Amino acid sequence: MNKPNDPKPASDIVGYHAHIYYRNDAEKAEAAVLRSQLSARFDVELGRWRDTPVGPHPLPMYQVAFDTGLFASFVPWLMLNRRDLTILLHPRTGQDVPDHATFPLWLGEKLPLDIAFLKQFDRA
Numbered sequence: 829m830n831k832p833n834d835p836k837p838a839s840d841i842v843g844y845h846a847h848i849y850y851r852n853d854a855e856k857a858e859a860a861v862l863r864s865q866l867s868a869r870f871d872v873e874l875g876r877w878r879d880t881p882v883g884p885h886p887l888p889m890y891q892v893a894f895d896t897g898l899f900a901s902f903v904p905w906l907m908l909n910r911r912d913l914t915i916l917l918h919p920r921t922g923q924d925v926p927d928h929a930t931f932p933l934w935l936g937e938k939l940p941l942d943i944a945f946l947k948q949f950d951r952a
Contacts, residue, residue: 846892847916858911
């Protein structure tokens with residue numbers, strides 16, 4: 829039985845986000861190629877380019893939203909085709925703090941997220 833502050837069980841995952849980070853123009857160019865490949869290969873929702881850090885994210889990035897049914901094909905493909913970029917993958921459970929702090933999957937370098945930023949919106 830879950831306690832009131834426990835994260836939701838995995839069965840409550842409604843989708844996923846992938847955050848594709850870039851540090852400079854060269855990495856942004858690689859991120860653009862990856863974005864085109866993702867759009868052509870998968871039924872995903874591509875977020876806008878964020879050329880400055882936003883929210884808890886320490887680097888410029890764009891977000892890719894995808895459904896749970898794509899996880900088994902999307903994530904392995906991304907592991908092999910990430911173009912040496914750093915990528916954060918996390919579930920969408922409606923609880924932003926554990927989604928980003930407890931449940932994330934990192935491809936490449938693990939970056940420090942500003943979890944305090946998310947805590948101000950915690951719905952617990």
